[in-house]
Amino acid sequence: MSRAFVKEGDGALDPLPDLPVSAHPNHVTPAGLAALQARLHEAQSRLSALKARPDRLDKLPEAAAERDIRYIEARLRTAILTDPAGFPLTEVAFGLVVTVADADGHETRFQITGEDEANAALGRITPQSPLARALLGAAVGDVVKWKKPSGIVELEILSIDHP
Template sequence: MSETKPRFITPDGLKRIRQEYEELFGIERPKVVEVVSWAASLGDRSENADYLYGKKRLREIDRRLANLAKIMKAAKVVDPTVQTDRDQVRFGATVELADEDDNRRTLTIVGDDETDASAGMIGWSAPIARALIGAKVGDERIVRLPAGEKSYEIISISYPSA
């Protein structure tokens, strides 16, 4: 029997996952069930697009609900607003970095289940996040990426306020 490892997550991340679960379970799934029931009542199901699509969508929803339930069950909420060691990069920190060419980017270290690269939210187990953990402003960290090594200087570190 495999033991589930804790899945670190911010309070906001857990809230978003709960909202998605409630929306799928309470709103979308009942609508799809209604369409499938209606389509099934029409008789021949072999060429009934509403029925076939509905059954497929139900499987997708149920898979996602199971995944979300698993995440919520194993979630270990880490609140970055109560971080006391605010001069170091830790879980929940927003970090401004500069590379060798002074190209700047801002990243927030979050749980692996709440990553969104387009919003600058990276999972704490990502190579760049692991390299940044423990760093202070002015420190330089080398990150090993598939394209090779890249050096970053920490420009600023901030945490959300309570």
């Protein structure tokens, strides 16, 4: 095999491509900001531990940790802290917790949070989600229509609370 087209390097790894950053405004709750700061600290600690290894032949974990740090730092630079503690509970807004009931009377609680803290299993949804768009601005007693792929679901707003 000809060696003419084989790249020989110094063993260093090119930086991994950056993780995609959302084009939406980066609103965060105080808990979301603290979680981002904790993630940055963890990623920095992980990178330090990786660089302290006696055998550093595999540089990919270090490159991944550096990429994660770049992503988290970008999210922290663009974070718009929004504290819902002072918001009135008259309508659904970012950071507030809303309890809804479907047509069968099944109650569910949701909190509209930043993208980095969203977790559907915990009821935390992003402002860009179809559910959040249906809920934002609604008041207790309102019935909103949530457009899902399976059809439209009507939800009644039962309560709005601070987290």
